[in-house]
Amino acid sequence: MVDAMLEKLRPLAARVRQTAICYRNFKVGAAAVGFTADGMARVFVGANKRVDKTHPKNCAEMQIMRAAKTAKAQLAVIVIIGKRNLDNGSGKMPRTLHPCDKCRAIMRRHIRQGTGVITPKTKIVSVRPACDVMEELTVEELMKYHGESL
Numbered sequence: 259m260v261d262a263m264l265e266k267l268r269p270l271a272a273r274v275r276q277t278a279i280c281y282r283n284f285k286v287g288a289a290a291v292g293f294t295a296d297g298m299a300r301v302f303v304g305a306n307k308r309v310d311k312t313h314p315k316n317c318a319e320m321q322i323m324r325a326a327k328t329a330k331a332q333l334a335v336i337v338i339i340g341k342r343n344l345d346n347g348s349g350k351m352p353r354t355l356h357p358c359d360k361c362r363a364i365m366r367r368h369i370r371q372g373t374g375v376i377t378p379k380t381k382i383v384s385v386r387p388a389c390d391v392m393e394e395l396t397v398e399e400l401m402k403y404h405g406e407s408l
């Protein structure tokens with residue numbers, strides 16, 4: 259299931275990434291699948307938008323979580339494409355780009371508040387732009403990697 263979704267989501271995330279706007283040319287694209295209560299699959303996309311440093315972060319993942327919340331969908335998998343980056347929250351340097359500390363905080367809030375948008379089992383697949391390195395983690399594993407609790 260995840261493999262089939264991945265085949266469709268990865269090129270979609272790569273396409274959406276081209277619409278990213280970033281003052282430091284740090285472009286991130288993401289595509290996700292979520293399911294509504296009636297079992298319908300919904301696709302969500304996002305690309306980071308930040309024209310300068312003084313603007314608040316508007317990550318690809320944030321846009322996807324907002325849209326999924328509006329659609330009352332539970333995210334099964336989020337595919338993220340971007341260059342790896344030092345994590346400002348944990349100080350770690352993952353092999354691929356992970357959702358940032360602010361996005362992880364939003365994920366935790368969804369889990370703690372039981373919104374259903376994100377679960378500990380939601381899969382995060384992060385891919386380098388050249389597609390040579392890919393990581394697949396659950397949200398639970400992602401938090402653990404960064405030394406954060408759910």
Ligand SMILES: [Zn+2]
Nearest residue numbers: 317357358361
């Ligand atoms: Zn973020």
